Amino acid sequence: MKLATGYWKAAAAAVAMLSLGLVSGAIVAKDVNIKVVDRTGDKLFGKQLEYPATFDKVPKIQSTTPLSISFKAETADADTPLRLDQALVSFQHTATGNEVALPAKAVGKSGVFKMEITRKLFRKHFDSAPGKYNVALVLGSYTEGGLFYKLGDVFMAESSSKSQTSVASPGYGPKEEIRHRFAESQRMPNVVVSLVFSCAVVVPLVVLLAVWARLGVNVDNLQKEAAGSIAFLGLVAAYMSLAVAYWVGVKLFPTLAYALVLALPTFVTGRYALSKRIQKGI
Amino acid sequence: MSASTTDILSRLAHDYTTETPLRLKAIDAYMVFCVAVGVAQFAYCLLVGTFPYNAFLAGFGSAVACFVFAANLRIKTNVKNAAQFAGTPEGAFAEFVFCHITLHFIVANFLG
Numbered sequence: 177m178k179l180a181t182g183y184w185k186a187a188a189a190a191v192a193m194l195s196l197g198l199v200s201g202a203i204v205a206k207d208v209n210i211k212v213v214d215r216t217g218d219k220l221f222g223k224q225l226e227y228p229a230t231f232d233k234v235p236k237i238q239s240t241t242p243l244s245i246s247f248k249a250e251t252a253d254a255d256t257p258l259r260l261d262q263a264l265v266s267f268q269h270t271a272t273g274n275e276v277a278l279p280a281k282a283v284g285k286s287g288v289f290k291m292e293i294t295r296k297l298f299r300k301h302f303d304s305a306p307g308k309y310n311v312a313l314v315l316g317s318y319t320e321g322g323l324f325y326k327l328g329d330v331f332m333a334e335s336s337s338k339s340q341t342s343v344a345s346p347g348y349g350p351k352e353e354i355r356h357r358f359a360e361s362q363r364m365p366n367v368v369v370s371l372v373f374s375c376a377v378v379v380p381l382v383v384l385l386a387v388w389a390r391l392g393v394n395v396d397n398l399q400k401e402a403a404g405s406i407a408f409l410g411l412v413a414a415y416m417s418l419a420v421a422y423w424v425g426v427k428l429f430p431t432l433a434y435a436l437v438l439a440l441p442t443f444v445t446g447r448y449a450l451s452k453r454i455q456k457g458i
Numbered sequence: 459m460s461a462s463t464t465d466i467l468s469r470l471a472h473d474y475t476t477e478t479p480l481r482l483k484a485i486d487a488y489m490v491f492c493v494a495v496g497v498a499q500f501a502y503c504l505l506v507g508t509f510p511y512n513a514f515l516a517g518f519g520s521a522v523a524c525f526v527f528a529a530n531l532r533i534k535t536n537v538k539n540a541a542q543f544a545g546t547p548e549g550a551f552a553e554f555v556f557c558h559i560t561l562h563f564i565v566a567n568f569l570g
Contacts (some may be wrong), residue, residue: 365506373502380494387487391480415559423566435563446555450548 202252203260203315203323207288209246210327212237231328234308238333239299244292245280245327247313251320258287262316265291267302267309270329273349276301277314298332306334400456404449411442481547485532489525496521516568520561527557 205227212221212235221235237243245265249258263280278301280291293302302309309332313325398405415438422431478486499517508514534543534550543550 362509369506373498373506376498376501377495380491380498383494384487384491388484391483391487393480393484412555412559416562419559419562419566422563423569428567431563446552450552454546454548 203258203317203320204250204252205247205313205315205323205325206250207246207248208313208325208327209244210235211244212241213244215240225327227323227325230326234329234331236331236333237293237298237302239295239303242293242295242298243330244290245311245313246283246288246290247280248286248288249315249323250287258317258320260289260315261318262314262322263289264314266312266314267330267332268312269305269349270308270310272305272307274305275348276309280313302332303334306332308332397453401449401452404445404452408442408445408449411438411445414438415442479537481535482532485528485535489528489532492521492525492528496525510570512568512570516565516570519568520565523561524558527554527561530554 208225208227210221210223210225210231211219213219220241221233223231223233225231235243249260249263251258260282263282264277265280267276267278268274278291278293278297280289282288283290309330311327311330313323313327315325316322415435418426418431418434418438422428426434496518499514499521503514503518531550531554533539534545534553535547
């Protein structure tokens with residue numbers, strides 16, 4: 177026998193609280209009426225129950241033969257109409273264990289509640305999952321506790337219409353196992369190929385330095401205007417370092433702030449160093 | 459036909475060696491370096507694939523942009539073009555530095 181799920185657990189918790197004396201009284205369902213009527217209004221099935229009796233016959237329910245359940249909730253000791261905080265009629269599929277809980281609405285202030293499976297509700301919840309269902313009342317009150325009252329079984333027939341546009345009822349049973357699909361790792365090239373092309377990128381730099389040395393490129397003129405030139409080149413190197421730091425981990429806005437801080441000194445030193453070179457004719 | 463081509467090429471090399479200032483030769487060597495780095499990266503991309511594509515674009519784009527900046531610096535620092543450009547070679551170098559700083563921040567952002 178499957179354990180209660182969803183709302184059934186809430187009712188079980190309410191009953192447990194009652195047994196611990198945390199709430200007073202107890203809920204009793206009286207004048208429980210179960211009816212199945214034809215589209216013409218003829219009664220196909222009817223039963224009146226008193227807690228904890230159940231009905232034996234399994235009526236067949238279709239979208240055209242709505243099922244209605246009405247009951248009256250009272251407290252056991254005071255025998256007075258009760259305002260329920262939770263009034264549900266639970267339908268649990270005997271084969272799959274999926275549960276559908278439909279609310280029972282209060283009719284007036286006399287403590288009577290009624291639930292009716294209209295054609296729309298039937299198509300929404302039972303059209304795609306025909307079969308035998310356990311029917312139970314799940315009642316709850318914050319002050320009076322809870323009641324779980326198994327009424328009996330009903331059979332939800334498969335719809336005669338061919339349309340399958342109804343939405344499948346949300347099942348509360350176990351769902352199929354989720355199998356994650358992770359992105360496949362990219363196929364990386366051979367290490368030798370990577371090293372060869374790394375060398376192919378570095379070798380031109382070595383060749384460039386060698387060619388510059390062969391041509392006679394030098395930094396002797398830096399000495400003629402050392403301070404400004406070194407400061408300017410140092411700040412340019414700082415900018416390159418900031419770019420590397422941004423690549424490695426520094427966020428965008430702090431990087432922009434640092435760049436802004438370096439901007440003015442770089443401009444000033446660069447203007448000074450380059451203008452001095454022009455003046456000295458370097 | 460081939461003799462005239464050889465003559466043209468040898469004359470070109472001789473004139474380049476004798477008449478080109480040292481500064482322009484240094485810039486030319488830098489431009490050849492940029493081309494070589496770009497070709498190496500492109501060859502790697504053709505051989506191995508584009509993954510990671512953003513890194514390839516950043517590297518290859520950097521090489522191309524450096525070549526373009528160096529070409530501009532060469533044009534502006536060439537004495538023969540002084541009549542067309544009002545600025546000084548130092549000013550052209552300052553523009554070169556500014557463009558490189560901007561380029562490297564963009565490359566660092568795209569490198570991933």
